Amino acid sequence: MTELHRITVDSSQCGGRPCLRGMRIRVKDVLDLLAAGASREEILTDYPLLEEGDIVAALEFAARQSDHPILRVA
Template sequence: MGMYDRITLDPDQCGGRPCIRGLRIRVKDVLDLLAAGASREEILEDYPLLEADDIAAVLEFAARESDHVILRVA
């Protein structure tokens, strides 16, 4: 199961925001926890439905989403 299998977008769930495997756990929620200093182990304990590969998929998704081309107008 790769990132594209683990990150789901459903307009009828969580306002269409990216979630993990159709669960109501948003990518942003996991990123916020990591940014606040929570370890992967702590997140997995607090969210027993998550798997370690889900956290890796969140990070990969965030990295790809932040890689936007900047076009300069002359």
């Protein structure tokens, strides 16, 4: 089951960048924390409004964004 429904984009919030559930916590912020080695538990402790599904949504969003075809011009 997808968690992408947790990702929101609002042009008046965070410069239109993808956020989690309408909060001012950007998907990129969660991804940066994970990339820096923070555990899911640490992130949930530091951001008590986040839920486990939000972290899954951020990862799923990133995975889908990175899967695009590369077209080569002959």
